[in-house]
Amino acid sequence: MRIPIPDEILPADRLGRVxxxxxxxxxxxxxxxxxxxSGVEVSGSDDQDTPFLPALRELGVTCHLGYSADHVAGADTVVVTTAAREDNVEVAEARRLGLRVLPRSAGLAATMAGRRVLAVAGTHGKTTTTGLLTSALLAAGSDPTYAVGGVLTATGRNADAGTDDLFVAEADESDGAFLVYRPHAAIVTNVEADHLDNWGTEEAYHAAFDEFAATIDRAGFLVCCVDDPGAAALAATARDAGLEVITAGEGEGCDVRITDLVLDGTTSTSRITRDGVELGQLRLRIPGRHYVLDAAAALATGLRLGFAFHDLTDGLAAFTGTGRRMELKGEAAGVRVYDSYAHHHVEIAGDLQAARAVAGDGRLVVAFQPHLVSRTRIFGEQMGRALGAADEVVVLDVYLAREEADPAVTGALVADAVPLPAERVQLVPDFDAVPAELVRRARPGDVILTLGAGSITQLGAPILALLEERDA
Incomplete structure (x- = not known):
């Protein structure tokens, strides 16, 4: 559901009960x-009991399961998810009562009032980079407010209200939300076409990032991971517009440069230079080159804010990830099971590269659930090709999310494009049958990796249970 952004976004303490x-x-x-x-009276509703709700209930927030017009009673402001359907009864009741109705972006912007916002944007890596930056700042003595698109394993939370003036926020481009925040500074990890159901064309998608850079405070700065061509182009445009731009990456011309990168299973080490001067070593406890690039961007931001290198790198070294980003779900029968949010072909390629290092001498057995009809229609063939880096592949049907089904767009578009022998690729439209198919294919020493932004994240426990039964 698209909710218009109001001309004036009030601070959260002026919204009444939300x-x-x-x-x-x-x-x-x-x-x-x-x-x-922060002291605002809050309530909410959802159609399912998600992992984020227990922490809210601990704060005394009433979280209704299911939607009812009665739940809106007594509210002054309503904040609505983009996933809400047009016929949602609570939205209809809020409009009937003449309440203030805000989209997610305006709700987040309301909490930013009076703080220096550090916005983390990009097609891929936003959640991990937001978590890395938060972890680095906390270790450096800051106490920022933060809002992350996944649970930080170190805190068990996806958000909190800090005591200083910094606000680290994941800035989502999918529906244009990132154009609302007016940050002091920003990170852009990469820019590669996605969410074309909203933006229409690749050109419009790239133009949105140019517009985002133009919202940054002129006294602030932009950090770009310029190993990515889209982010490099954005850096050049922003610099031409007079904004301070800091570049990060492995290239020789980067302001904050990664050298001597060594990937070793679930860890990595590298050397960091700034403006040609070596600062020291960066160690990470999360696998993959793409996460090292994310960490370099977070480090560049912290350094520009005046924090000490070794304090920041201590925080980065302590970071163990966020939920659904190469998250270890468990091990049974000699098989490790990981789950990751990757749903774009570039993300799939990055996570499979990292998972290959984790698997070592074992094989990589992957299940992928395409997310959104529009994305699968446009990128399904590229997703399939990226999955060819696995040893065994199971493809689920499309997770519909906010779109209607299209009989011409199914998981077969992905499965048919996987460049592996037919016996190593299986389309499994029955969601409940996927765990057994994965376990049938897995051997001791292998890694099973579930990929996708939808319900596939629920499969970790049943996969582990079946592996335990097989080992009994």
């Missing part, structure tokens, strides 16, 4: 937590 429609999602639950921790 009710969240879709409070169980990563985005709205983060906003609700920050508001509740």
């Amino acid at each position: 009710h969240f429609i879709g409070i169980g999602g990563a985005g709205l639950s983060a906003i609700a937590r920050i508001m509740a921790r």
Whole structure:
């Protein structure tokens, strides 16, 4: 559902009682937590009991399961998830009552009033980079407010209200939300076409990032991971417009440069230079080159803010990830099971590269659930090709999310494009049959990796249970 952004976004303490429609999602639950921790009276509803709700209930937030017009009673402001359907009864009741109705972006912007916002944007890597920056700042003695699109394993939360003036926020481009925040500074990890159901064309998508850079405070700065061509182009445009731009990456011309990178299973080490001067070593406890690039961007931001290198790198070294980003779900029968949010072909390629290092001498057995009809229609063939880096592949049907089904767009578009022998690729439309198919294919020493932004994240426990049964 598209809710218009008001011309004036009031600070959270002027919104009265706030009710969240879709409070169980990563985005709205983060906003609700920050508001509740800041003294705002908060309630919410969702159609499912998500992992984000217990922490809200601990704060005294009433979280209804299911939607009812009665839940809106007593609210002054309603914040609505983009995933809400047009016929949602709570939205209809809020409009009937003449309440203030805000989209997610305006709700988050309301919590930013009076703070220096550090916005983390990009097609891929936003959640991890937001978590890395938060971890680095906390280790350096800051106490920022933060809102992340996943649960930080170190804190068990996806958001909190801090005591200083910094606000680290994941800035989502999918629906244009990132154009609302007016940050002091920003990170852009990469820019590669996605969410074309909203933007229409690749050109419009890239132009949105140019517009985002133009919203940054002229006294602030932009950090770009310029190993990515889209981010490099954005850096050049922003610099031409007079904005301070800091580049990060492995290239020789980067302001903050990664050298001597060594990937070793679930860890990595590298050397960091700034403006040609070596600062020291960066160690990470998360696998993959793409995460090292994310960490370099977070480090560049912290350094520009005046924090000490070794304090920042201590925080980065302590970072163990966020939920659904190469998250270890467990091990049974000699098989490790990981889950990751990758749903774009570039993300798939990055996570499979990292998972290959984790698997070592074992094989990589991957299940992928395409997310959104529009994305699968446009990128399904590229997703399939990226999955060819695995040893065994199981493809689920499309997770519909906010779109209607299209009989011409199914998981077969992905499965048919996987460049592996037919016996190593299987389309499994029956969701409940996927765990058994994965376990049938897995051997001791292998890694099973579930990929996708939808319900596939629920499969870790049943996969592990079947592996334990096989080992009994």
